Amino acid sequence: MNAISQDAVASASGSKLEALNAWVAEVAALTRPDTIHWCDGSDAENAALTAKMQADGTLIKLNEQTHPGSWLHRSDPDDVARVEHLTFVCTSERDDAGPNNHWMAPADGHAQMDALFDGCMAGRTMYVVPYCMGPIGSPLSRCGVEITDSPYVVANMRIMTRMGAPALARIEKEGAFVKGLHSTGELDPNRRFIMHFPEELTIKSYGSGYGGNALLGKKCHALRIASHQARSEGWLAEHMLILGLQNPQGDTHYIAAAFPSACGKTNLAMLIPPEGYLNDGWKITTVGDDICWMRPGADGRLYAINPEAGFFGVAPGTSKKSNPNALACLQRDAIFTNVGVTADNQPWWEGLDNGQQPATDWRGEPYDAAKRPAAHPNSRFTVSAKSCPSYSPEAENPAGVPISAIVFGGRRASLVPLVFEARDWTHGVLVGAAMGSETTAAATGAVGVMRRDPMAMKPFCGYNFADYFSHWLSFDNGANKLPKIFHVNWFRKSDAGKFMWPGFGDNLRVLEWMIGRVKGEAGAVETPIGFLPTDADLNLDGIELDDEARAKLFGFEQAGWQAEFASIGEYLGEYGPRMPQALKDEQQRIAAKLAD
Ligand code: SAT
Ligand code: MN
Numbered sequence: 001m002n003a004i005s006q007d008a009v010a011s012a013s014g015s016k017l018e019a020l021n022a023w024v025a026e027v028a029a030l031t032r033p034d035t036i037h038w039c040d041g042s043d044a045e046n047a048a049l050t051a052k053m054q055a056d057g058t059l060i061k062l063n064e065q066t067h068p069g070s071w072l073h074r075s076d077p078d079d080v081a082r083v084e085h086l087t088f089v090c091t092s093e094r095d096d097a098g099p100n101n102h103w104m105a106p107a108d109g110h111a112q113m114d115a116l117f118d119g120c121m122a123g124r125t126m127y128v129v130p131y132c133m134g135p136i137g138s139p140l141s142r143c144g145v146e147i148t149d150s151p152y153v154v155a156n157m158r159i160m161t162r163m164g165a166p167a168l169a170r171i172e173k174e175g176a177f178v179k180g181l182h183s184t185g186e187l188d189p190n191r192r193f194i195m196h197f198p199e200e201l202t203i204k205s206y207g208s209g210y211g212g213n214a215l216l217g218k219k220c221h222a223l224r225i226a227s228h229q230a231r232s233e234g235w236l237a238e239h240m241l242i243l244g245l246q247n248p249q250g251d252t253h254y255i256a257a258a259f260p261s262a263c264g265k266t267n268l269a270m271l272i273p274p275e276g277y278l279n280d281g282w283k284i285t286t287v288g289d290d291i292c293w294m295r296p297g298a299d300g301r302l303y304a305i306n307p308e309a310g311f312f313g314v315a316p317g318t319s320k321k322s323n324p325n326a327l328a329c330l331q332r333d334a335i336f337t338n339v340g341v342t343a344d345n346q347p348w349w350e351g352l353d354n355g356q357q358p359a360t361d362w363r364g365e366p367y368d369a370a371k372r373p374a375a376h377p378n379s380r381f382t383v384s385a386k387s388c389p390s391y392s393p394e395a396e397n398p399a400g401v402p403i404s405a406i407v408f409g410g411r412r413a414s415l416v417p418l419v420f421e422a423r424d425w426t427h428g429v430l431v432g433a434a435m436g437s438e439t440t441a442a443a444t445g446a447v448g449v450m451r452r453d454p455m456a457m458k459p460f461c462g463y464n465f466a467d468y469f470s471h472w473l474s475f476d477n478g479a480n481k482l483p484k485i486f487h488v489n490w491f492r493k494s495d496a497g498k499f500m501w502p503g504f505g506d507n508l509r510v511l512e513w514m515i516g517r518v519k520g521e522a523g524a525v526e527t528p529i530g531f532l533p534t535d536a537d538l539n540l541d542g543i544e545l546d547d548e549a550r551a552k553l554f555g556f557e558q559a560g561w562q563a564e565f566a567s568i569g570e571y572l573g574e575y576g577p578r579m580p581q582a583l584k585d586e587q588q589r590i591a592a593k594l595a596d
Helices: 008-009 016-029 041-055 106-117 150-159 166-176 217-233 265-269 275-280 324-329 425-433 465-474 504-518 549-554 558-573 581-595
Strands: 035-038 071-073 087-089 125-133 142-148 178-183 193-197 202-206 235-238 239-245 250-256 282-286 292-296 302-307 310-314 336-337 380-384 402-408 420-422 436-440 449-454 482-490 525-527 528-534
Touching: 016 106, 016 125, 016 142, 016 178, 016 202, 035 292, 041 071, 041 150, 106 178, 106 193, 106 202, 125 150, 125 217, 125 380, 142 150, 142 166, 142 217, 150 217, 150 310, 150 336, 150 380, 178 217, 178 525, 193 217, 202 217, 217 235, 217 292, 239 402, 239 504, 250 504, 265 282, 265 310, 282 302, 310 324, 324 380, 402 425, 402 504, 420 504, 425 465, 425 482, 425 558, 425 581, 465 581, 482 504, 558 581
Parallel strands: 035 125, 071 336, 087 193, 142 178, 178 202, 250 402, 402 482
Antiparallel strands: 125 142, 193 202, 235 292, 239 250, 239 282, 292 302, 302 402, 310 380, 336 380, 420 482, 420 528, 436 449, 525 528
């Protein structure tokens, strides 16, 4: 092994915590960077990093008049999404990772990754990025340190997490942190792996600079590693947005909702009520748009925090009409990845609908509609949550917010009605476990294929789904006051293939019904799949739905659900004896009712 520079060795000791210094020194000895930089998260540090990236072309300055402080990053064209087939969970026992994960034995995983990391930072700077997931002072928060050779990752982590000196201080006090090692390597898809070692609270990621693969605080820590931690510590780490629904009387109910990637979590979290509701004084506040950590409080209710500090949202389709709050956040200090640009260097994407035209596409070539879209379908923006007009002050509350309702949802063109309510917690866990959705551009692979995506955690659960469902069921212990569980489908299509529900702001009507159910005020009919509203139980004033839409959005299709439950039964069976009996019993109870 080549020696690393004396400077690098000396600067490996940037912390009062010996365990951290030792790990940094160990990583430096393996990766052999030219220099080591401990990130403090300051403005000056960010300015220097940004200038460096501008100089080497990693960041392109956007129009300073229209988008002050904003940047465009064009990734390698082969590095635009998460790579689920290259993502592994390395547990000592294969079954602990479960059929829902790719598995490798920890020793093999380390050997494979360390061979890739060997000398990979030669000529580069190694950044040590201490971060806190969640408000710095919250007992629900957890910390990590990401070591990376990508300044783009540092800049994104600074927006997406509480990064720098305060996080390091907390880490030094606690003495514990999740270790994440990342290098962009050669960006060669054949030399790209994202591996998790939950038993060691360790992540190793090589060969990609894309969000979910490289910002290790996000999916790798806050979901895969945290789900494992949460199981042993009695809490839940979920792929959910958190919003506050405030009624005209000023009461706020908090709702957590799980949808697969690129299914509208950001839009729902930032929803602006339709006009009539606005006039009446309804309001939505945003706590988080992607990840939710929750834990029972002293009163038995589930209290949730958003572990993130920013939004890493899908750009295409974001417009003044679909999400005015997101658009407002994007006016300044944002990083755009893989969007197009106009002739005067403003960011542009399909569905922006602001009357402008793209000049250059996401690959930096002149825009040609016949060749490719201007923005990659999974192009993203990174922006601080604090810049969002609807950001809830409660998002910074160290105690978290009490959750009144949990919502599961997917993209289902057929069968699944607009909304239904689970009978009880066990049924709700089955509803989550049985979630199906059509795949999106957020992951590499075919788009539009229906797959089971339990609780929107298929790509993110760091352990065996059967154990995960058992963990969910364990919250129903008689002492907890659990939220009601609902399922929604904004994506139901007509026979002619058109979306039937207007969605966006009008989704508030569905949320209103849910809180009405929580308070025991709203009506519903009982069916074998749960409680469904009729079209009279929801406020549909001001929207037009034809007979087909009413029938399909509020209807229950017995034959279709029989087939669906047979498929759910098969899916649960794939997990063998580890699948909790209570869930299998619940599936059979409903299947029997459907057969009546
Ligand atoms: O994985 S990311 O966090 O980059 C985006 C997503 O798929 O949800
Ligand atoms: Mn997500």
